[in-house]
Amino acid sequence: DGRLQAQSNLSFLSVLTSPCGELVKLKVKDIPAKLPHILNLIRIIWVNSKFYNTRDRITALFRKLSNEIIRLCSGEISLDRIFDGHINLSKVTLQDCIECCQNWKAHFARAAFIHT
Numbered sequence: 001d002g003r004l005q006a007q008s009n010l011s012f013l014s015v016l017t018s019p020c021g022e023l024v025k026l027k028v029k030d031i032p033a034k035l036p037h038i039l040n041l042i043r044i045i046w047v048n049s050k051f052y053n054t055r056d057r058i059t060a061l062f063r064k065l066s067n068e069i070i071r072l073c074s075g076e077i078s079l080d081r082i083f084d085g086h087i088n089l090s091k092v093t094l095q096d097c098i099e100c101c102q103n104w105k106a107h108f109a110r111a112a113f114i115h116t
Helices: 002-023 032-048 055-076 079-083 087-115
Strands: none
Touching: 002 032, 002 055, 032 055, 032 087, 055 087, 079 087
């Protein structure tokens, strides 16, 4: 039974490999355009998976995606650039990060609303 569950979970989660792999290669300002596709894939897993459709597992998956978006944004922000006087470039980067997180929040809220 455990083997069957693991195979099913692997099968469903493998659809996220390519889109999430693309996500980590993008600039922060380009991330929001990819989020609807990833959210749709997670929703497909949620609706169709026999074993991965629990609230705890889907919440953990969303939390991992949120943490990855935060990590990508944090990686773009350079305190050294800010303190070296590159204020305008740093402001653009910070604004891109803020917009990325706001887009993630909006896309997530829309997906949650659709699902319920």
